[in-house]
Amino acid sequence: MFYHIGRYTTMLSYLFAKPERVSTYWKRLIDEIIQLGVKSLFMVVLMSAFMGAVLVIQTASAIESAWIPDYTVGFTVKQTLILEFCPTIISLILAGKVGSNIASELGTMRVTEQIDALEVMGVNSIGFLIGPKILGSLFIFPILIMYSMFFGFVGGWALCYLTEIIPIEQYLLGIQSFSYENYEYLRYALVKTVFFAFIITSVSSYFGYYTSGGALEVGKSSTKAVVYSSILILMFNVLLTQLLLD
Amino acid sequence: MIEIKNISKSFSGVQVLDDVSFTFQKGKTNLIIGKSGSGKSVLTKCIVGLLEPDEGEIIYDGRSFRGINNKERKEIRKELGMLFQGGALFDSLSVEENVAFPLKMFSNFSKEEILERTNFCLNRVNIINKNNLFPAEISGGMQKRVAIARAIAMNPKYLFCDEPNSGLDPVTAIVIDELIKEITEEYQMTTVVITHDMNSVLEIGDNIMFIFEGMNKWVGDRNTILNTDVIELNNFVYVSKFLRQFKEML
Numbered sequence: 001m002f003y004h005i006g007r008y009t010t011m012l013s014y015l016f017a018k019p020e021r022v023s024t025y026w027k028r029l030i031d032e033i034i035q036l037g038v039k040s041l042f043m044v045v046l047m048s049a050f051m052g053a054v055l056v057i058q059t060a061s062a063i064e065s066a067w068i069p070d071y072t073v074g075f076t077v078k079q080t081l082i083l084e085f086c087p088t089i090i091s092l093i094l095a096g097k098v099g100s101n102i103a104s105e106l107g108t109m110r111v112t113e114q115i116d117a118l119e120v121m122g123v124n125s126i127g128f129l130i131g132p133k134i135l136g137s138l139f140i141f142p143i144l145i146m147y148s149m150f151f152g153f154v155g156g157w158a159l160c161y162l163t164e165i166i167p168i169e170q171y172l173l174g175i176q177s178f179s180y181e182n183y184e185y186l187r188y189a190l191v192k193t194v195f196f197a198f199i200i201t202s203v204s205s206y207f208g209y210y211t212s213g214g215a216l217e218v219g220k221s222s223t224k225a226v227v228y229s230s231i232l233i234l235m236f237n238v239l240l241t242q243l244l245l246d
Numbered sequence: 247m248i249e250i251k252n253i254s255k256s257f258s259g260v261q262v263l264d265d266v267s268f269t270f271q272k273g274k275t276n277l278i279i280g281k282s283g284s285g286k287s288v289l290t291k292c293i294v295g296l297l298e299p300d301e302g303e304i305i306y307d308g309r310s311f312r313g314i315n316n317k318e319r320k321e322i323r324k325e326l327g328m329l330f331q332g333g334a335l336f337d338s339l340s341v342e343e344n345v346a347f348p349l350k351m352f353s354n355f356s357k358e359e360i361l362e363r364t365n366f367c368l369n370r371v372n373i374i375n376k377n378n379l380f381p382a383e384i385s386g387g388m389q390k391r392v393a394i395a396r397a398i399a400m401n402p403k404y405l406f407c408d409e410p411n412s413g414l415d416p417v418t419a420i421v422i423d424e425l426i427k428e429i430t431e432e433y434q435m436t437t438v439v440i441t442h443d444m445n446s447v448l449e450i451g452d453n454i455m456f457i458f459e460g461m462n463k464w465v466g467d468r469n470t471i472l473n474t475d476v477i478e479l480n481n482f483v484y485v486s487k488f489l490r491q492f493k494e495m496l
Binding site: 020021024108109112113114116117119120121122123 | 331
């Protein structure tokens with residue numbers, strides 16, 4: 001375990017080396033933002049919308065009581081989406097999609113000697129391949145999470161509109177309630193997302209970059225990337241929640 | 247010229263290279279030959295700095311490659327070109343982008359100059375009108391030629407080729423061998439080719455080192471290799487029954 005922590009830290013230290021050609025790195029950064037973020041947008045939007053709708057149904061059936069106002073459903077859905085579902089569950093889903101993608105891409109580059117080719121040319125392969133992935137994810141993941149929150153609310157709203165499970169006005173009232181707290185919760189969610197983005201890309205890159213062997217090992221690296229990223233996300237979720245909300 | 251002196255390397259207690267010394271000459275095709283697992287690739291990785299030898303010295307035209315800082319090592323690496331066994335072309339880049347890659351990273355050329363140099367290198371290896379294709383869309387032989395074009399794009403002083411004709415048919419293999427020899431003589435590079443293909447040895451072997459179980463067992467050229475007394479080399483050269491009969495006829 002200490003061997004992996006040491007090697008992971010050494011890998012991160014190479015990210016701070018001066019880039020050989022800034023314009024090439026800039027192009028890589030844009031490519032990674034598209035690859036890791038923009039191409040995940042549809043999946044994030046779709047899942048968030050359906051989860052928002054499901055949350056409305058579950059909350060409405062759980063607190064069905066004459067003593068509890070209908071807007072509580074909207075409020076609960078909002079809190080659930082902002083505090084936990086969007087930053088944590090969507091990050092876990094992204095760990096599966098983006099993490100496996102990164103590990104298999106770098107793993108394949110390793111076993112086909114493409115990383116060796118970069119090294120022989122004199123390119124800092126860690127900085128060139130992994131740096132833009134980490135920077136790109138730190139930039140795009142919070143944006144994805146904000147889209148996720150918005151479309152979660154939209155999903156809930158659409159369900160209220162279609163089924164009239166609670167009046168739309170009550171749902172919107174719940175969504176807008178205690179708005180002075182929302183900024184604090186939003187900040188908490190985005191700070192968490194930035195940490196999770198770093199965990200997903202750096203851990204997945206680590207397993208991909210240090211793959212050795214053939215196609216079988218690329219698959220194993222991909223699995224390890226998803227498993228370890230997910231575990232670390234859940235661990236840091238507890239730690240960050242304690243630090244930021246307590 | 248590249249000199250290697252007393253190179254040793256072991257992995258987990260297993261000695262892979264044992265006190266190997268040799269001089270790779272400028273303007274000649276220098277070959278490292280030997281059976282699979284004899285230590286050829288490890289030796290090459292040590293020479294280009296992908297692996298660190300346990301002992302010994304590597305000297306590029308009087309400049310030691312060991313005990314120097316990263317910046318100095320990068321400067322020497324800019325003078326290296328390497329053709330990997332599988333080509334190692336970047337999958338996400340087109341043929342043109344692959345060849346232009348080192349130029350974009352390290353040269354001060356303008357866009358037009360990069361394009362001109364890229365096309366020159368591609369023409370040199372007889373790749374014409376394939377600029378926008380991706381590595382997966384061209385044949386293995388073409389991939390090797392594109393990899394050679396990328397390796398020579400920066401006009402390197404030293405060219406390393408790791409089993410350049412593995413996986414190729416004999417006709418294409420000879421084309422690649424001849425191309426390497428032509429380029430070496432044309433640009434007066436120090437070329438190091440790792441191979442276990444006897445066709446290549448007899449076609450382009452100007453200066454040959456035979457490695458057996460991590461040790462330098464024999465040094466010579468293509469004219470002397472067929473008449474050697476070294477048993478291990480004889481077993482390597484005359485491996486088939488046909489070749490052994492041929493030797494007896496000689």
